[in-house]
Amino acid sequence: MHNFEYREPDTLEEVLALLGELGEEAKIVAGGTALVIMLNQRLLVPSHLISLRKLRDIDQIESSDGTLQLGALATLRAVETSPLVKEQSPVLAETYAQVATLRLRNMATVGGSLAHADPNQDPPVTLMALDARVGLASANGSREVALDEFFIDYYETVVRPDELVTRVMVPRAAPHTGSAYLKFLPRTSEDYATVGVAARVSLEPDSGVCQDCRLVLGGVGATPLRARDAEDLLKGQKSTPELLEAVGAAARQLTDPVGDSRGSAQYKRAMTGVFVGRAIDQAWERALA
Numbered sequence: 114m115h116n117f118e119y120r121e122p123d124t125l126e127e128v129l130a131l132l133g134e135l136g137e138e139a140k141i142v143a144g145g146t147a148l149v150i151m152l153n154q155r156l157l158v159p160s161h162l163i164s165l166r167k168l169r170d171i172d173q174i175e176s177s178d179g180t181l182q183l184g185a186l187a188t189l190r191a192v193e194t195s196p197l198v199k200e201q202s203p204v205l206a207e208t209y210a211q212v213a214t215l216r217l218r219n220m221a222t223v224g225g226s227l228a229h230a231d232p233n234q235d236p237p238v239t240l241m242a243l244d245a246r247v248g249l250a251s252a253n254g255s256r257e258v259a260l261d262e263f264f265i266d267y268y269e270t271v272v273r274p275d276e277l278v279t280r281v282m283v284p285r286a287a288p289h290t291g292s293a294y295l296k297f298l299p300r301t302s303e304d305y306a307t308v309g310v311a312a313r314v315s316l317e318p319d320s321g322v323c324q325d326c327r328l329v330l331g332g333v334g335a336t337p338l339r340a341r342d343a344e345d346l347l348k349g350q351k352s353t354p355e356l357l358e359a360v361g362a363a364a365r366q367l368t369d370p371v372g373d374s375r376g377s378a379q380y381k382r383a384m385t386g387v388f389v390g391r392a393i394d395q396a397w398e399r400a401l402a
């Protein structure tokens with residue numbers, strides 16, 4: 114590993130001041146689970162590392178006016194086990210529970226798992242289907258970005274070098290809404306997904322037709338992919354095997370997977386169609402419950 118200066122500020126203000134001063138020279142360390150690997154491989158060679166270890170208050174999980182707020186330093190395990198998350202957004206707890214191993218989930222953080230922007234990750238897929246927003250702060254102020262607009266490319270987001278991810282906001286779902294996240298893992302339960310699909314379906318209670326939906330795909334493109342054409346096919350319709358086949362085909366069209374040890378590009382594309390159908394089925398069932 115190359116030489117760098119390690120800083121451990123006590124407050125959020127100090128972190129933001131350092132980021133403002135050092136810009137691209139510095140890298141944030143949260144859980145360190147991805148960053149340390151990238152440093153070891155010399156994919157990153159920052160002159161400064163800024164640890165968030167001493168910060169308090171941005172690891173809280175709270176609810177305000179029905180919106181769930183996940184602090185950037187909350188661990189994945191804290192989200193997975195939070196009674197508040199299980200009550201307000203069970204699919205979120207289920208998604209975080211599917212990340213890698215318990216050891217990893219005890220270290221990795223909500224903010225790190227967004228800022229890292231590996232398209233194979235699980236939480237961004239479900240968070241995007243839930244219309245989550247990301248809170249960003251710098252020494253010059255703060256802003257919010259819809260997760261839909263957060264990812265740019267492989268390992269690239271809209272977060273500027275002087276900004277910190279501070280929290281994620283997840284709005285409460287409308288009544289008669291069901292959500293599901295399915296992770297296809299043909300190798301081991303601890304692997305990244307071959308494909309991950311999040312579906313959210315809101316039903317019109319009297320007619321039982323789909324009023325609104327979100328469909329997001331992970332692991333099959335440079336970023337999590339929102340399958341808008343597929344969503345449009347579902348809206349105003351009742352679920353039938355033929356419709357799910359058509360929705361799966363529309364979602365497959367959007368994918369641009371890279372073949373690797375988790376499957377060839379063709380296989381990942383085919384499995385996307387299958388898992389889209391299954392995720393919609395599960396979300397639909399939950400919306401009826």
Ligand SMILES: Cc1cc2nc3c(=O)[nH]c(=O)nc-3n(C[C@H](O)[C@H](O)[C@H](O)COP(=O)(O)OP(=O)(O)OC[C@H]3O[C@@H](n4cnc5c(N)ncnc54)[C@H](O)[C@@H]3O)c2cc1C
Nearest residue numbers: 141143144145146147148213222224225226228234235278
């Ligand atoms: C073997 C292995 C298997 C894994 N499997 C999965 C999996 O199946 N599914 C899955 O979803 N994830 C998986 N992960 C986890 C994932 O790839 C990342 O390691 C993890 O989400 C990063 O979180 P962290 O808090 O450790 O971030 P760090 O490693 O500390 O940081 C990662 C990046 O984000 C930046 N960063 C961190 N926090 C902030 C912040 N608050 N604001 C701005 N920038 C920030 C850092 O500067 C760095 O660039 C796996 C990781 C490993 C090592």
